[in-house]
Amino acid sequence: MLKDSFGREVSSVRISLTDRCNFDCIYCHNEGLGDTRGPLDPQTDEISTEDVIRFLEVCEEFGINSVKFTGGEPMLRQDLEEIIRRTPQSFEISLTTNGTFLPERAQALADAGLDRVNISLDALDRDSFAKLTKSGAFDKVLSGIDSALEAGLTPVKLNMVIFRQTAGFIPSMVDFISQRDGLHLQLIEYMPELTGNSDWAIKISDVHDYFRSRADRVEQRYMHSRKRYWFGKGMVEIVDPVGNSDFCSNCHRVRVTHDGYLKGCLNRNDDLKSMGEMTKQEIRDALLATVSERVPFYGAYLIKNEDGHWIFNEKYQNSTGDRKPYLYS
Ligand code: SAM
Numbered sequence: 001m002l003k004d005s006f007g008r009e010v011s012s013v014r015i016s017l018t019d020r021c022n023f024d025c026i027y028c029h030n031e032g033l034g035d036t037r038g039p040l041d042p043q044t045d046e047i048s049t050e051d052v053i054r055f056l057e058v059c060e061e062f063g064i065n066s067v068k069f070t071g072g073e074p075m076l077r078q079d080l081e082e083i084i085r086r087t088p089q090s091f092e093i094s095l096t097t098n099g100t101f102l103p104e105r106a107q108a109l110a111d112a113g114l115d116r117v118n119i120s121l122d123a124l125d126r127d128s129f130a131k132l133t134k135s136g137a138f139d140k141v142l143s144g145i146d147s148a149l150e151a152g153l154t155p156v157k158l159n160m161v162i163f164r165q166t167a168g169f170i171p172s173m174v175d176f177i178s179q180r181d182g183l184h185l186q187l188i189e190y191m192p193e194l195t196g197n198s199d200w201a202i203k204i205s206d207v208h209d210y211f212r213s214r215a216d217r218v219e220q221r222y223m224h225s226r227k228r229y230w231f232g233k234g235m236v237e238i239v240d241p242v243g244n245s246d247f248c249s250n251c252h253r254v255r256v257t258h259d260g261y262l263k264g265c266l267n268r269n270d271d272l273k274s275m276g277e278m279t280k281q282e283i284r285d286a287l288l289a290t291v292s293e294r295v296p297f298y299g300a301y302l303i304k305n306e307d308g309h310w311i312f313n314e315k316y317q318n319s320t321g322d323r324k325p326y327l328y329s
Contacts, residue, residue, distance in 0.1 A: 001063040002287075004294040009252055012066035013059055016258040017080070018046050019072040023098050024134040025120075027161050029194045029266070030072065040076065047260040049079045051278045053086045055256065058283040060088045068094045068118075072258060075101040084112040094118065096159065100137045102144030110151040117153040118186065119145055122160050123169045124176055132165060145183070154182040157237075162207060163190035163200040170207070178234035189240040193267045204240045211236060243310065245299030254290055262286050264294040268301070 002010040019030055020040050047055075056067060067087060074080060075097050087093055092115050099119040106117075121141060123129045129138045148156045160166060160173055170187070177183040187207065192198040208227065212218060215229035221237070229236045241247045255263040261272040273290050276282035295301045295316055302310040 002291045004291050006249065006294070006296055006300065008249065008294065008296075010062075010254055010291050010294075011064055011252045012068070013056075013064055013254055013256065014068045014070055015047070015052060015055075015256040016070050016072060017052070017074045017077045017083070018043070019258040020076050021071060021073040021098070022076065022100060022135065023073065023137070025122075025161075026132055026134070026165075027163060027190060027195060027197075027200070029191060045259040046077075047256065047258060049083055049086070051260055051275075052083050054278055054280060055275070055283055056087055056091065058280055058287060060090055061284075062287065065090050066092045066094075068096060070096040073098055073100075075105065081105070081108050081112040084109060084114050087113065096120070097144075098133070098135075098137070099141040099144030099148075100135075102147045103140060106144070106147035106151040106153060110153055114153060116155060116157070117148050118157040118159050119148065120159045120161075121145070121173070122166045124172045125169065128165075128169070149180065149182050155184045155235075156182055157184045157186045159186050159188055161190050162187050162202065162204070164202055165200065167202050167207070170210070174231060174234065174236060177236070178231050181233060183234070185234070185236045187236060187238045189238070189242050191242055191267075193242070194269075201242070204238065204242070208238060208240075211238070241298075243298055245296065248296035248298045248300075251296065254287070254294070262290040264290050265297050265301070267297045 004010065020043065022040060059067075069080065069083070074095060077083070084093055093113060094116045095109070095114055096118040097120070099121070102117070102119070119141065122132050126138045130136055145156060145158070158173065158177060160169070162170070173185055177185045189204045190201050192201055211229040215231060215236075217230040219228040219230070221228055227238050251265075255266065257263055257272065260278065261274055263269070263273075264271050271290070271293060273286045275286040298310070301313055301316050303313045305311045
């Protein structure tokens with residue numbers, strides 16, 4: 001197992017298969033690369049099927065056993081089923097998607113070996129959904145959720161980003177997941193680090209308070225210190241990374257960008273590492289270097305000054321990337 005210099009084991013990888021997307025969500029960080037929306041046709045810089053598989057084979061050598069495919073919209077990749085089918089057997093495989101293409105492909109993905117799926121859904125109201133995603137695919141997404149459940153891609157987690165424009169939809173989303181077996185709700189705190197608009201953020205502690213006072217049962221999850229709230233069979237999990245050094249000290253993930261660069265932290269683009277021509281030895285070297293240079297974002301890369309504001313830690317300011325994260329105070 002790989003460990004970074006902060007003692008954090010690396011057990012999972014998150015691979016962006018494309019930065020193309022058929023939605024244009026107003027809040028999207030695009031896996032830390034910001035708004036790179038471009039043409040929907042396949043692009044030549046996208047990591048190839050062969051390179052994804054070779055990378056995963058190297059990860060397996062180091063005991064990494066979980067992979068999440070993301071994007072952009074990963075289902076725009078027509079080779080997604082092939083990638084999943086060729087992913088080494090030891091991996092748990094999950095996918096984050098906007099759900100539009102699940103009605104036609106959920107069963108094929110399950111047959112290829114996909115274990116479970118996260119589907120983004122920020123509102124159950126058609127007009128609000130259209131405003132948030134700049135897409136008219138609401139009905140497709142709802143039937144995509146059905147298809148994922150039918151194909152056994154469970155638990156199907158609905159990802160809802162929580163900020164001013166969505167917080168009011170929380171009760172209806174809780175009702176929605178409580179009525180169906182196999183559906184979970186994952187509330188993701190709005191992250192302004194790479195997207196700006198910090199005034200959209202709401203106090204996530206208020207959301208915790210709301211659930212604490214209503215849930216039948218509360219559970220603390222070790223990984224990322226996430227809290228889970230149970231309502232009968234329904235489960236709501238809150239992912240609250242912003243300004244949360246506990247969250248960062250429990251991060252066990254490295255990332256790969258759609259164009260094949262390794263990335264040690266969602267919030268940073270000054271640590272991107274090329275894997276060269278993607279020979280196994282080059283991948284091994286880049287992976288080891290990335291892991292050895294991983295730094296918890298909140299608590300080490302950013303530290304608090306005497307006034308309690310996050311500031312850049314001088315120690316890590318020698319990196320070569322061109323984008324600095326947004327400072328959230
Ligand atoms: N297109 C896919 C989807 O819609 O799920 C995968 C890519 S999307 C970037 C992956 C996840 O990031 C989604 O669940 C989305 O809700 C979340 N996300 C995007 N921007 C975010 C932000 N600024 N703050 C918090 N979560 C965000």
